[in-house]
Amino acid sequence: MHLLEHAPETVSIIYRKAGDVHVFISPDLQGLHVGAKTMRQAFSMIPDAVSGLVELSCGVKADYEPSLSYEEFKTQVRHLNPILTVKIDHHAHS
Secondary structure, eight states: OOOSOOOEEEEEEEEEEETTTTEOOOSTTTOEEEEEEEEEHHHHHHHHHHHHHHHHHHOOOOOOOEEEHHHHHHHOOOOOTEEEEEEEEETTOO
């Protein structure tokens, strides 16, 4: 696996629906693939999935949070913009 030099400040996530499964993948974070039966469930899994993969990829613990709420993202998808950004939550351990 390619190791990252440091935890990325932001990670772009792309949403798509594959049959009955709501899927999130990332061009920025190789190996990220989150899927669930509902969009809400898949969306809620993203922070832990990104944090875990970043820790495996670069050996640094970092907590991530979506830049939008679930409802905001759902509205954005309706307007044909399926891209979500997650960013490091600098306040997670404060």
